[in-house]
Amino acid sequence: xxxxxxxxxxxxxxxxxSLKNEKDIAELEAHLQYxxxxxxxxxxxxxxxxxxxxxxxxKEHNYDVLPVEEINSIIxxxxxxxxxEYLLAQLS
Numbered sequence: 001x002x003x004x005x006x007x008x009x010x011x012x013x014x015x016x017x018s019l020k021n022e023k024d025i026a027e028l029e030a031h032l033q034y035x036x037x038x039x040x041x042x043x044x045x046x047x048x049x050x051x052x053x054x055x056x057x058x059k060e061h062n063y064d065v066l067p068v069e070e071i072n073s074i075i076x077x078x079x080x081x082x083x084x085e086y087l088l089a090q091l092s
Contacts, residue, residue, distance in 0.1 A: 003011070019025050038045050049056075057063070080087070 016028065019028070034045065058065070
């Protein structure tokens with residue numbers, strides 16, 4: 001027999017009131033806040049990514065890398081005559 005939604009709520013309340021650890025309570029509060037925000041703004045909030053790589057960012061943003069030959073061609077087309085140190089000093 002499946003529990004009704006009210007039975008499930010009471011079970012959750014019992015579990016919450018039995019919590020003793022401050023850290024567990026803080027984590028539960030954070031999770032409930034996340035659920036509330038996600039309900040109010042669907043699709044806006046995603047869990048934090050624990051490990052990020054350049055490759056995963058490329059895929060997420062549909063980034064295509066320019067071939068080295070094309071980059072070199074652009075550099076040649078710009079025909080920059082100034083010294084690199086001079087140009088970098090202009091940035092600051």
